[in-house]
Amino acid sequence: MKSTSIIALGVVLVVGLFIGCAESQKKSAMTGAHPKFETLCSKCHSLDRVEAMHKLLKEEEMRTIVDRMSKKPGSGIDPTDINDIVRELY
Numbered sequence: 001m002k003s004t005s006i007i008a009l010g011v012v013l014v015v016g017l018f019i020g021c022a023e024s025q026k027k028s029a030m031t032g033a034h035p036k037f038e039t040l041c042s043k044c045h046s047l048d049r050v051e052a053m054h055k056l057l058k059e060e061e062m063r064t065i066v067d068r069m070s071k072k073p074g075s076g077i078d079p080t081d082i083n084d085i086v087r088e089l090y
Contacts, residue, residue: 034088040077041069041085050089059090 034047041050054062063086070077077085 036081036084037088040075040081041066043074043076044069054089059086062086062089 037047037050053065057065063082066077066082066085067079069075070079070082
């Protein structure tokens with residue numbers, strides 16, 4: 001019984017380590033993948049939040065939102081950046 005508990009604990013630890021490493025690699029892979037987003041949109045939004053919206057919205061709907069955000073004071077989003085940002089997300 002005791003050895004079964006130790007084996008189960010070992011399996012849980014290995015799985016937890018594997019999942020943690022996978023998440024770490026996922027986050028590091030995202031860095032640099034969205035340069036316009038990282039410099040312009042991340043002032044106000046996390047990449048996770050925008051990627052969640054990406055799953056719900058069509059590309060044209062996202063373009064409309066980015067266009068609206070570009071008009072906000074201090075956004076720094078030039079109208080010429082809109083297509084680049086949307087392309088990075090889709």
